[in-house]
Amino acid sequence: MARMPEGPPPPPVVQKLRLRYAKRGRLRFSSHRDFQRALERALRRAAVPMAYSAGFNPHPKISYANAAPTGTASEAEYIEISLAERREPEEIRDALNSALPDGLDIVDVVEAGPGLLADRLQASVWQIELFADTPGEEAAAANDSTVRDVVERFLAAERVEVQRMTKNGLRTFDAREAVLRIEVEPGVTSRPGNGCAILSLVVRHNTPAVRPDDVLSAFRAVADFAPPSPPRVTRLAQGLLDEADGSVTDPLVPDRDGAGA
Amino acid sequence: MRTDTQPAVSGESVFDRLEALLPFVSKPIQYVGGELNSTIKEWDFAGPETVRWALMYPDAYEVGLPNQGTMILYEVLNERPDALAERTYAVWPDLEKLMREHGVPQFTVDAHRPVGDFDVLGLSFSTELGYTNMLTALDLAGIPIEAAERGIDHPIVLAGGHAAFNPEPIADFIDAAVLGDGEQAVGIITDVIREWKQEGRPGGREELLYRLSGTGGVYVPSLYEVEYRPDGRISRVAPKRAGVPWRVSKHTVMDLDEWPYPKKPLVPVAESVHERMSVEIFRGCTRGCRFCQAGMITRPVRERTIQGIGSMVDSGLRATGFEEVGLLSLSSADHSEIADVTKQLADRYEGTNTGLSLPSTRVDAFNIDLAQELSRNGRRSGLTFAPEGGSERIRKVINKMVTEDDLVRTVAAAYGAGWRQVKLYFMCGLPTETDEDVLQIAELAKRVIQTGREVSGTKDIRCTVSIGGFVPKPHTPFQWAGQTAPEVVDARLAKLRDAIRSDKRYGKAIGFRYHDGKPGQVEGLLSRGDRRVGKVIRAVWEDGGRFDGWSEHFSYDRWMACADQALADTAVDVDWYTTREREETEVLPWDHLDSGLDKEWLWDDWQDALSEDEVEDCRWTPCFDCGVCPQMNTEIQVGPTGRSLLPLSVKGSLLGSAPGLDVAPGQSVVPGQNRVHSHTPNYGPVN
Known part of the structure; x- marks a missing residue:
């Protein structure tokens, strides 16, 4: 015999909000599950009127999409939350920012328009900082030219097979095709002393997803290149992809436009 | 380095x-x-x-x-x-x-x-x-x-x-x-x-x-x-x-309401073993379970008032965003106003998906009202009861004054209130224990399932029997006891497992979890050791010993090998520290450390244990002269106060620091047993 939850069903969803958040500094070491916990607690501390799922173990209704890997920073992560009472988006942004730990920061909140958020997350812009192994301008210049050479060889290849351990075992896939663009510029280093080369990549969201560490594996495969110290990786943007010029645009624009209309 | x-x-x-x-x-x-x-x-x-x-x-x-x-x-x-x-x-x-x-x-x-x-x-x-x-x-x-x-x-x-x-x-x-x-x-x-x-x-x-x-x-x-x-x-x-x-x-804080800590509990980004906020509702325990070091060394009982508890729960939830509150103590259902505390908290947080839990619950103090208050809002956490001993006889030895009828009645109340799973905690290797005492656990578990099926009207119920090896601890009446050898513990557990599994009517409804006796022997060595044991610890560490509370890191063989070497030029060995029974006059390594307990009282209680005499709780009966109160100039602090939770004002405004809250070192403790860490995160991923 089935046991039914007691009491009335949970209140219905009256508003959906889409949030862009950043994962910065030391909080880049948080995993996706860490973020989920922190967010759910912040929602409670901020008294956001969340809509809950029904059942014995009600969850607040939150959709997560396409999280950046543990250890990488991001300026552009997206989630959608469902509310049981209407709220102003700015109010939610400010309340959550005072409830979340510094380094998990809500950047933007809009009311959801039609269409699925996940469908608009078509590509990412990644930044990879590759550090010289020793301090000084000479090492920085050498590092810069090595990196340019590696990138050139990678872009010249048709396919570059890489392997990654996934939940379903070791997978082999092409890391080249999804990469639409790579630009290299010398960096103002964020780590004092050593210079760095900064790569900007536009990567289409394929299945399996090609991640920055896959691109680094591909660099090793095509040019036997291994960074002397851990690179710092940041997702700068995520959104609608313009295949023609390889640009990536804000996925919340359609929602904002819809609200204004 | x-x-x-x-x-x-x-x-x-x-x-x-x-x-x-x-x-x-x-x-x-x-x-x-x-x-x-x-x-x-x-x-x-x-x-x-x-x-x-x-x-x-x-x-x-x-x-x-x-x-x-x-x-x-x-x-x-x-x-x-x-x-x-x-x-x-x-x-x-x-x-x-x-x-x-x-x-x-x-x-x-x-x-x-x-x-x-x-x-x-x-x-x-x-x-x-x-x-x-x-x-x-x-x-x-x-x-x-x-x-x-x-x-x-x-x-x-x-x-x-x-x-x-x-x-x-x-x-x-x-x-x-x-x-x-x-x-x-x-x-x-x-x-x-x-x-x-x-x-x-x-x-x-x-x-x-x-x-x-x-x-x-x-x-x-x-x-x-x-x-x-x-x-x-x-x-x-x-x-x-x-x-x-x-x-x-020892130090004793007398008025918990004067120490309402933690006021702002830490909330990690990383996952931890307790994904909830805890409020210590009282400190100390005078039930007098003879195996329980925590109960002996934290006397006397000092309760936080219902108002102190209420304001700590409120400010703690606001400060953390946790969705579960654990009401912490050595035996939470023993708080003199626990019924009011749980009912009023459940009223206050009705409709907010805030769960309440009592991490340590005695079998005899639990009742169906409490069970329902705990499950009223949001999540229903698991229920664990600790009869500790399988037979009436052994429960008299350890002074765990719970009858089999008490236990069955309590667990039936839980099944009747909708729980489908309860956990029963026991110990193996207690002083004077025989195979029969341990096999009685199987009979008890079967009766629990049988009664549960009758009360709930379904066969779909389970009970998990969880067993730890007993380790004698300092400052308890069992400090003189010989620890049961790990081989004996393991043999009894094997017989018990067979007794549970062999009965087809119940076998699948009863889960059985146990740990082998070896870690308990190392814990025993460290618990009742003296300064000579330091060499063993150092040798184990130098050999790579780390995280001994984790089964994947713990190495019994390393501990034994290092102990053999480090104690080679002494008159003592691991058995001397563990399985050897001590005499009344022996100077114990901790005799110069004063927990307040009178050594003669402890010895008398040890003798009472051997003759299966029980001792009441001094909260409700006259003093038994354990020595703590006069020695430490302390006294029992319990309600009922007859007060109720302070009404809360509008959501979002912090209650001022109402007088009185508390806190005490020590998490929910299952005494005398080798702890094993497990993760049961409360949060399911939503995507």
Whole structure:
């Protein structure tokens, strides 16, 4: 015999909000599950009127999409939350920012328009900082030219097979095709002393997803290149992809436009 | 290690160097700090005399962070105008290896300062199995392992927590130990250190330790001489200097409402073993279970008032965003107003998906109303009852005054209220125990299932029988008992497993979880050991022993091999410390450490155990003269107060600091058993 939850069903969803958040500094070491916990607690501390799922173990209704890997920073992560009472988006942004730990920061909140958020997350812009192994301008210049050479060889290849351990075992896939663009510029280093080369990549969201560490594996495969110290990786943007010029645009624009209309 | 690095400025962050290692270790988030409600103070905020505490829970971050004792002391110290406190935890072997290679010292997670730069390294030992982790931390911090080799600039290494009631096995490694409640003790110690620093640190480290000892509440092992008899027993423990007390007393906080800590519990970004907020509703327990060290050493009972509990729950939930509140104590259903507390809290949080749980619940105090209040809002947490012994006879021996009918009635109430699963906790290897006593557990479990099926009208119910090996502990009536050999424990558990599985009517409804007896023997060695055991600990650590509370790291064979070697030139061995029964007149290694319990009373209670005589709870009957209240100048503090929860004002406005709240070191404790860590996160992923 089935046991039914007691009491009335949970209140219905009256508003959906889409949030862009950043994962910065030391909080880049948080995993996706860490973020989920922190967010759910912040929602409670901020008294956001969340809509809950029904059942014995009600969850607040939150959709997560396409999280950046543990250890990488991001300026552009997206989630959608469902509310049981209407709220102003700015109010939610400010309340959550005072409830979340510094380094998990809500950047933007809009009311959801039609269409699925996940469908608009078509590509990412990644930044990879590759550090010289020793301090000084000479090492920085050498590092810069090595990196340019590696990138050139990678872009010249048709396919570059890489392997990654996934939940379903070791997978082999092409890391080249999804990469639409790579630009290299010398960096103002964020780590004092050593210079760095900064790569900007536009990567289409394929299945399996090609991640920055896959691109680094591909660099090793095509040019036997291994960074002397851990690179710092940041997702700068995520959104609608313009295949023609390889640009990536804000996925919340359609929602904002819809609200204004 | 660490010849290549530069302890430049005292208190300077090592985060940059640590950060470079984090991409290569598992769960790096546990090392970065930044928890909600954490505190970072300027290193010199109170001038050069600032008293700086590094507080360590010597286990992994995920276990250490939720520890109430550490959290309380962290907050109490940081509220002082003359002190700062930061936290440090045991690093996993993957990071330890990298830290050694790159010369990164043991660090605090708050400001990532080197632990070696602090004035005090305070360690909270809930279990003896953290001892090897202490040695790792000392070594990584650049602090000499042996206390005798430390100089004026090294931190005072201070042990607290329940295991500190017999710190003799780690006497060579610690400078001092504190017994009992820490809230006031850390203040006394801070005062002594600050004054000594203000005076220009006269007399060096020796003088400071001597002054601490002179307070009467800080045990400094190096100031005591231990003499042995030819047969290996202790003949005498005596102070080496005038002014050093013969016995060191435990600390007791009397009014919990005056100590409402933690006011703002730490909330980690990383996952931890307790994904909830805890409010300690009382401290101490006088049920008198003879195996239970926690109950014996925390006497008397001191309740927090219902209003104190209510305001702590409210402010804690606001400060953390947790969705479950644990009402913590050694036996939570024994609070004199527990029915009002749970009903009124459930009323207050109706409709907010806030769950309540009682981590430790006695079988006889539970009732169906309580069960329903606990499940009213949101999640229904599991129910665990601890009859501890399988037969009526053995329950008389251990003074766990629960009849089989009580148990069955209580569990039936739970099944009747909709629970489908309960857990029953027992111990194996208790004094005087026979195979029959243990096999009785199977009969009990079958009766529970049978009654549960009748009450609930469904066959779809389960009960899990969980069994730990009993370890005799200091300051309990069983401190004289011979520990049951691990082979005997294992053989009994095998018979029990067969008895449960062989009955097809119940076999699938009864789960059976147990641990083999070997870790219990090591815990027994460390629990009732003396200073000679220190060599064993050091040998195990040097051989690579780490995280002994974790089954995947614990090595019984290593402990036994190291013990054989380290004790070879003594008259004693592992059996001598564990399976040997002690005589009444034997000097026990902890006799000079005063838990308040009268040794004669303990002995009489041991004799009562052997003749299966029970002793009542002194909360509800006349005093049995255990000695604690007159010795410590304390008294039982229980309600009912007849008051109710303070009404809450509008959501979003913080209740002022209403008078009274509390807190106490020690998480929910299952005494005398080797703890095994498990994760049952409450949060399911939503995507």
